[in-house]
């Protein structure tokens with residue numbers, strides 16, 4: 001390993017030591033003096049302090065008391081940074097629109113995304129630039145989308161993998177490659193945000209086996225003539241795997257369900273795994 005000491009660090013305290021990367025992340029987030037910005041896992045302030053120079057307000061969240069103590073000392077002359085010692089997953093998010101720029105704790109990547117992107121009608125996230133594990137970045141941006149939760153995020157947010165970041169940008173270096181991802185709220189989503197729960201229920205049902213042909217996957221919701229008409233409207237082959245639908249096609253399918261299918265046939269969100277044959 002060329003003498004580099006790689007650390008698997010349980011609380012994910014891999015601090016950023018590359019100033020240029022911090023600047024690049026803040027530039028990508030297009031932070032303006034009107035923005036409220038969250039730094040999730042502020043550590044010793046590698047992102048917090050440069051962010052405060054661009055934003056109206058920064059809310060820095062950190063759960064390690066030792067880092068909070070160190071950062072509090074650094075923030076003495078800062079008037080636009082609020083530092084909160086709390087587990088981010090317990091934080092009440094701002095009610096007004098906000099952005100995020102952060103090098104997040106990788107161990108809670110999916111819960112962080114779910115908190116930020118999973119309730120688009122209630123959570124006013126506008127843009128985020130996040131440093132995350134490269135494997136997660138690839139999963140969240142992959143096509144086709146086979147995971148209903150990721151599809152749910154991508155109906156309301158564009159998620160892009162911008163660049164890979166090698167372990168030597170951190171101290172101590174993590175074992176894995178990282179990536180910068182940008183997240184931006186869609187201006188004209190295919191489905192209004194207040195339908196998120198209902199959309200997710202349909203996506204979870206439709207993607208219970210992502211390789212199923214479109215026809216078979218949706219047979220519990222639409223009648224055969226409706227499926228034939230939908231395949232024409234969506235310009236798809238009825239035999240193609242349902243996971244090949246793009247976000248726009250999923251949106252059209254959902255709106256068609258609201259308009260033409262009796263509510264008792266709409267899939268319900270279930271905590272139990274859907275049965276293999278998809279009937280419910």
Ligand SMILES: C[S@@+](CC[C@H](N)C(=O)[O-])C[C@H]1O[C@@H](n2cnc3c(N)ncnc32)[C@H](O)[C@@H]1O
Nearest residue numbers: 014015016041042043046063064087088103105
């Ligand atoms: C990858 S480090 C980033 C630190 C700093 N932002 C930087 O870039 O140098 C992640 C930080 O998140 C903190 N952290 C871990 N779990 C957390 C949680 N549940 N809530 C808030 N902070 C957390 C860790 O203590 C650590 O400081």
